[in-house]
Amino acid sequence: xxxxxxxxxxxxxxxxxxxxxxxxxxxxxxxxxxxxxxxxxxxxxxxxxxxxxxxxxxxxxxxxxxxxxxxxxxxxxxxxxxxxxxxxxxxxxxxxxxxxxxxxxxxxxxxxxxxxxxxxxxxxxxxxxxxxxxxxxxxxxxxxxxxxxxxxxxxxxxxxxxxxxxxxxxxxxxxxxxxxxxxxxxxxxxxxxxxxxxxxxxxxxxxxxxxxxxxxxxxxxxxxxxxxxxxxxxxxxxxxxxxxxxxxxxxxxxxxxxxxxxxxxxxxxxxxxxxxxxxxxxxxxxxxxxxxxxxx
Amino acid sequence: xxxxxxxxxxxxxxxxxxxxxxxxxxxxxxxxxxxxxxxxxxxxxxxxxxxxxxxxxxxxxxxxxxxxxxxxxxxxxxxxxxxxxxxxxxxxxxxxxxxxxxxxxxxxxxxxxxxxxxxxxxxxxxxxxxxxxxxxxxxxxxxxxxxxxxxxxxxxxxxxxxxxxxxxxxxxxxxxxxxxxxxxxxxxxxxxxxxxxxxxxxxxxxxxxxxxxxxxxxxxxxxxxxxxxxxxxxxxxxxxxxxxxxxxxxxxxxxxxxxxxxxxxxxxxxxxxxxxxxxxxxxxxxxxxxxxxxxxxxxxxxxxxxxxxxxxxxxxxxxxxxxxxxxxxxxxxxxxxxxxxxxxxxxxxxxxxxxxxxxxxxxxxxxxxxxxxxxxxxxxxxxxxxxxxxxxxxxxxxxxxxxxxxxxxxxxxxxxxxxxxxxxxxxxxxxxxxxxxxx
Numbered sequence: 001x002x003x004x005x006x007x008x009x010x011x012x013x014x015x016x017x018x019x020x021x022x023x024x025x026x027x028x029x030x031x032x033x034x035x036x037x038x039x040x041x042x043x044x045x046x047x048x049x050x051x052x053x054x055x056x057x058x059x060x061x062x063x064x065x066x067x068x069x070x071x072x073x074x075x076x077x078x079x080x081x082x083x084x085x086x087x088x089x090x091x092x093x094x095x096x097x098x099x100x101x102x103x104x105x106x107x108x109x110x111x112x113x114x115x116x117x118x119x120x121x122x123x124x125x126x127x128x129x130x131x132x133x134x135x136x137x138x139x140x141x142x143x144x145x146x147x148x149x150x151x152x153x154x155x156x157x158x159x160x161x162x163x164x165x166x167x168x169x170x171x172x173x174x175x176x177x178x179x180x181x182x183x184x185x186x187x188x189x190x191x192x193x194x195x196x197x198x199x200x201x202x203x204x205x206x207x208x209x210x211x212x213x214x215x216x217x218x219x220x221x222x223x224x225x226x227x228x229x230x231x232x233x234x235x236x237x238x239x240x241x242x243x244x245x246x247x248x249x250x251x252x253x254x255x256x257x258x259x260x261x262x263x264x265x266x267x268x269x270x271x272x273x274x275x276x277x278x279x280x281x282x283x284x285x286x287x288x289x290x291x292x293x294x295x296x
Numbered sequence: 297x298x299x300x301x302x303x304x305x306x307x308x309x310x311x312x313x314x315x316x317x318x319x320x321x322x323x324x325x326x327x328x329x330x331x332x333x334x335x336x337x338x339x340x341x342x343x344x345x346x347x348x349x350x351x352x353x354x355x356x357x358x359x360x361x362x363x364x365x366x367x368x369x370x371x372x373x374x375x376x377x378x379x380x381x382x383x384x385x386x387x388x389x390x391x392x393x394x395x396x397x398x399x400x401x402x403x404x405x406x407x408x409x410x411x412x413x414x415x416x417x418x419x420x421x422x423x424x425x426x427x428x429x430x431x432x433x434x435x436x437x438x439x440x441x442x443x444x445x446x447x448x449x450x451x452x453x454x455x456x457x458x459x460x461x462x463x464x465x466x467x468x469x470x471x472x473x474x475x476x477x478x479x480x481x482x483x484x485x486x487x488x489x490x491x492x493x494x495x496x497x498x499x500x501x502x503x504x505x506x507x508x509x510x511x512x513x514x515x516x517x518x519x520x521x522x523x524x525x526x527x528x529x530x531x532x533x534x535x536x537x538x539x540x541x542x543x544x545x546x547x548x549x550x551x552x553x554x555x556x557x558x559x560x561x562x563x564x565x566x567x568x569x570x571x572x573x574x575x576x577x578x579x580x581x582x583x584x585x586x587x588x589x590x591x592x593x594x595x596x597x598x599x600x601x602x603x604x605x606x607x608x609x610x611x612x613x614x615x616x617x618x619x620x621x622x623x624x625x626x627x628x629x630x631x632x633x634x635x636x637x638x639x640x641x642x643x644x645x646x647x648x649x650x651x652x653x654x655x656x657x658x659x660x661x662x663x664x665x666x667x668x669x670x671x672x673x674x675x676x677x678x679x680x681x682x683x684x685x686x687x688x689x690x691x692x693x694x695x696x697x698x699x700x701x702x703x704x705x706x707x708x709x710x711x712x713x714x715x716x717x718x719x720x721x722x723x724x725x726x727x728x729x730x731x732x733x734x735x
Contacts, residue, residue, distance in 0.1 A: 048400040049421035067732070134569035135505075150566040152714065240710050255393040258414050258698040 042266035052263065059267035069268065072241040073249040076156065080245060081224040081279075084160050089216055092168045096175030097205075110176075117169035125233035128162045152242035155235050159243060162230060167223065171216050178212030179205070214287045218280055225276050246272050348381045349636045352405035354395070357386040361593065365656055366644075373643045380636045399423050402630065406637045410457050410626040412448050412693050418626070419456040425627040426454040430638040445662045448691045449624045457624025458645045461659035463588035464618045464684030465522055466606040466677070467491075473498055473508065473583040482584075484680070486610035488526070488552060491584070495561040498583035509563040512573040512582035513556050515709035517702035518692060519586050521619055523549040525688055528614025531705070536695025538734070541705065542720075542727035545614065551719045552612075554712045564713060578602050588621060589681045592657050606677040608684050616687035622662070654678075660685075700733040 017024065042059055044052035063069055099110055116124060131137050132148035139145060148154045182205065190200050206213075228247040231237060237244040237252065244252075246268065254265035353370070357363045363386060370382050385405060387394045392414060398404040399418075410418060418424050431437070438446050441459060449457035469482055477497045482490070495510025513519075521531050529545025532538070540546060556562025565573045568581055574591050576582040578599030585591075586609055595602055609618060625641040627634060643649060650661035655671050660682045666672075672679045694701040704726035711717040711725075 047417070047421065048396045049418065049423050067729075134567065136569070147566055147569075150564075150714075238710075239714065240707055255390065255396070256699065258417060258700070259696055260396060260417070 038266045038269055041263055042270045044263045044266075046262040046266075047260040048262055049260075055263055059263045060271070062264050063268045063271060068241065068244065069246075069249060072244045073246045076243065077225060077227075077245045080156070080160060080227060081221055084163055084224050085217060085220045088164045088168050088171060088220055089213070091164065092171035092216070093175050093209075093213075095168060095172040096179055097201075099172065099176055100179045110173075113172055114169040116166045119166070121166060121229045122233050124162060124166055125230050128158065129234055132158050149235055150239055152240045155239055156243045159227075159230050159234060162234075163224070163227065167220070171220065174216055175209070175212060178209050182208045210287065214284070217287070218283060221279055221283065222276055225272065225279075246275075348379060349633050350381045350383060351407060351631070351633055351637050351640060352383045352385055353407040353640065354385045354387050354405040355409040356391040357388055358590075359593075361597075361656075362658055365653065365658065369644060369649050369652065370640075372649075373640060376643070377639060380639060382640055399628070404628050404630070406628055406631040406633060407625055407640055408628070409460075410449070410624050412620075412622045412624070412691055413698055415449060415457060415624065415626065416451060416693075417696070419451045423629055424456045425629045425631065425634060425637075426456060427458065427627065427638070427641075428455050430627075430634065431455065433635075434638070434642050436642060440664060441662050442664055442685065444620060444685060444689065444691065445622050448620070448622060448693065457626045458641055459622050459624045459662035460645055461650065461653055461662055462620055462622035462685065463590065463659055464620055464681050464689050465519065465586045465588055465609055466681040466684060467584055467609050468577055468587055468591060468604050468606050469584045470577065470580055470582075471603040471605060473580060481605055482607050482610070484608045486607065488610055488612050491610045492556070492561075495556055495584065496559075499561040501560070506581065507563075507568070508580065509561065509568075509582055511556050511562040511584045512565060512576060513553055513562045514565050514573055515706050515713060517705040518619065518621070520550070520553055520705060520709060521690075521692075522586060522609055522617050523553045523612060525617025525619075525690060526609070526612030526614055527552070527617075528612075531701065532694050539701065539727050539730040541701075541708070541730065542724045547720050547723045549612070550708070550712065550723055554709065554719065557713060577604070589657070589659055589678060592677060596657070604677075606680040608680055608687060618684040618687060618689035620685055620689045620691045622691070697730065697733040701730055704729050 041052060043055055043057070045055045045058070046052040095113055099106060099113075103109065129149060133139075134145070134147045134150075138148070146154060148158050186204055186208070187200060190204055195203065226247055227245055228251065231243050231245060231248050232251070235243045237248045250265045250268050250272070253261045253268070355366070367384060370384055373382060374380075391409070392411075395404065395408060404423075410424070415424070438455060442462070445459040445462055446455065449455060449459060467482060467486075471481065474481055474494075479494055479497055482494065491511065498508065498510035500508040524531060524541075524546045527545045527549040529543055529549055530540045531546070533540060557564065557567075563582070565571060565576055565582075568576055570576050573582055573585045574587055574594055575598075577585045577587070577591070578595055580602065592606075595604065608616070611617075625644060627637045627641060631637050645662065647661075647663055647665055650663050650666060651669065651671075653659055654661050654666060654669065657675075657678065660678065661669075667682075672682055708722040708726035711722045712719055717725075
C-alpha cells in the first residue's frame with residue numbers, strides 16, 4: 001500500500017515536470033548554466049581568446065582595489081538607487097491614487113501614463129538626448145544654456161529622471177491593482193468612525209498596501225541596481241565617469257577595453273548579485289518589522 | 297483511474313505536438329514542383345566544380361555606400377573564382393564584441409577586419425593566421441605596401457594582416473568663411489601660429505543661435521595626439537612600456553590645444569549640440585577641423601554646397617605630426633580553408649581593387665604602386681590626406697592598454713575643458729592612471 005502511494009507520487013511528480021519541461025529546459029540552459037558558468041569565470045583569468053585559467057580570488061581582489069569601481073561605479077549606483085526608488089515609488093503611488101478616483105478620461109490617462117513603460121528604453125533614450133541637447137526643447141523652453149548630457153554635474157540626473165519617467169507607469173499599474181483590492185467596507189467603517197480623507201489614506205490605504213509597497217520597492221531597487229541600457233545609449237559612462245554604474249563597468253571590462261578582463265567582470269557581476277541580495281533581505285526585514293500584514 | 301486520465305492527457309498533448317509537426321511537413325511538401333526546377337538549374341551549370349568552398353567574411357558596416365562597394369568587389373571575385381563562395385556577413389553594432397565572442401565560441405568568420413587599435417591582442421593570443429607563407433605562394437611581397445602600414449600589422453616578425461586602406465588627418469577649411477574673413481586659404485606650410493591667428497579672425501559670435509568658431513577641438517584621443525607629435529612629444533614610449541603624457545612636450549601641446557576654447561575662438565562639438573565636428577564643419581559653424589578622408593564622402597552626401605579645401609595639419613614647434621588610422625584583412629587561425637581565404641584577401645587588397653576604393657573617395661590605398669595615380673593628382677583634397685602619412689605620422693596604436701590610454705587622454709581634456717583643472721595636473725593624473733593599468 002505504502003509503496004503504491006510512493007510510486008503514485010513519483011509518477012505525479014514526473015507528470016508535473018513533463019508539463020513544465022519547455023520552460024524548465026530553457027531556464028536551465030539559458031539561466032542556471034550561464035549563471036553557474038559566470039560564477040566559475042569569476043575565479044579565472046579569461047580574455048575570450050585563450051581558455052580560462054584558474055585565478056582564485058585574484059579577480060575579486062582586483063575589483064575591490066579598482067579605483068573606478070570604488071570612486072565612481074559603487075557610489076554612483078547607490079546614489080542612483082537612493083534617488084530613483086523613493087521618487088518613482090511615491091510618484092507612482094500618487095498617480096495610482098489619482099487614477100483610482102472617478103475622474104473623466106480615466107482610461108485615457110491610464111494609457112498615457114503607461115505608454116513610456118511599453119516603449120523601448122533605447123528609443124526613449126534617444127528622445128531624451130534630443131530633448132536635453134544644448135539647442136534642445138528643454139533649453140529652449142526654460143531659456144537655460146546647460147549642456148545637460150555633457151556636463152558631469154547634470155548628466156546622471158537626466159538619466160535618473162528618464163528612468164523615473166519610464167518605470168512609474170508600470171509601478172502605477174501595480175499600485176492600482178493593490179488599491180482596488182482594499183475592501184470598500186473598511187473605508188465605510190472608517191467614515192462611520194469619522195475619519196477624514198487624509199486619515200483614511202494614511203491609516204487604511206498605506207497599511208493595507210504594505211505588501212504591494214514591498215513588491216514595488218524590491219522590483220525598483222533590483223531594476224535600479226541593474227541600470228544599463230540608458231547609460232550605454234545616452235552617455236557611455238561619461239562625462240568623466242559621472243554616469244558609470246556597476247553594470248556599465250562590467251560591460252566595459254568584459255567587452256570595451258583593449259585588454260578583455262572577463263574574469264574580473266564576472267567577479268564584479270557576482271559582487272553585484274550579492275549586494276542586491278543583501279539589500280533585498282534588509283528591505284524585507286525593515287518593511288516586515290514595521291508592522292503586520294505582510295503575509296502574502 | 298486518475299493515472300489513466302493523466303496518461304491520456306499526456307498522450308493527447310504528444311499527439312497534438314506530433315500532428316502539429318505533421319502539418320508543417322505536409323505544408324512544406326506542397327511546393328515540390330519548385331524543387332524540381334531548382335535541380336534543373338544545377339544541371340545546367342554542371343561545368344563548375346561541384347564542391348564549392350565556402351568562406352565567410354565579416355567587417356563592420358560603416359555606411360551603405362561602403363558596403364555596396366565591398367559587395368561589388370566580392371561579386372567581381374565570384375565571377376573570377378567560381379569555385380569559391382564568399383559569404384559576406386557584415387556586423388552592425390559593437391564589432392569587436394561580436395567578433396571576440398564568436399572567436400571564443402569557435403564560430404568566427406574565416407576573414408574579418410582587424411583594426412590597428414586592437415589587432416595585437418588577437419595576434420598575441422594566436423587567433424590570427426600568419427600570412428607570410430600564403431603571401432609567398434602568390435608572389436605578394438611586404439615591399440608592395442606602404443612600410444608604416446604593413447609594419448603596423450607585424451608581430452614577432454610575422455605579418456598578421458594585409459592593410460586594406462588607411463587614413464590620416466587633414467585640416468579641412470571652409471572656403472566661404474575664409475573669404476568672408478578676408479583671409480588667404482591655408483597652405484601645407486602653415487604653423488601653429490597661423491592656425492591660431494586664423495581661428496581668431498574666423499570666429500564670429502554675433503548670432504547667439506548660430507555661433508561660428510574658428511577651430512573645433514573635440515576632447516578626442518584620435519585628434520589630440522597630433523599636437524603632441526607636432527610638439528616633439530609622444531603618447532607612449534617606443535616599446536609601449538610607459539606613457540609620456542606628463543612630459544613637458546605633451547603638457548605644452550595640451551595647453552595649446554585647450555587654449556582655443558578658453559580664448560573663445562574654438563569650441564567642442566558638444567558645446568554646439570553635435571556629437572561630431574564633421575556635421576558642424578558642414579553647417580559652417582566650425583571653420584577648420586582636423587578630420588580624415590571619411591569626411592569627404594560625408595560632405596558630398598550631406599552638405600553638397602559647402603565649399604572646402606584640405607591641407608596637412610599645420611606644423612608645431614617640433615615639426616610635422618599626424619595619426620595613421622588603418623584596418624587590415626585578417627584570417628582566422630582556425631580557418632578550414634586558408635588558401636581560399638587568402639585568395640579573397642589577396643583579391644581585395646590587389647591594385648585593381650584598391651584603385652576602385654580610392655576612386656570612390658572612401659579611403660586611401662595601402663599599395664605603394666598607387667601613390668602616383670591620376671586620381672590623387674586630380675583630387676588635391678585626398679592627396680593632402682595621403683601625403684600626411686609621410687610627415688611625422690604615427691599609427692593610432694598605444695599598446696596593450698590602448699583603451700585606457702584613449703580614455704585617460706579624453707578625460708584629461710574633459711577635465712581641463714569642463715572643470716578648469718590646470719593642464720599639468722590633468723596630464724599627470726592621466727599618466728598615473730595609465731601607469732596603474734600597465735602594472
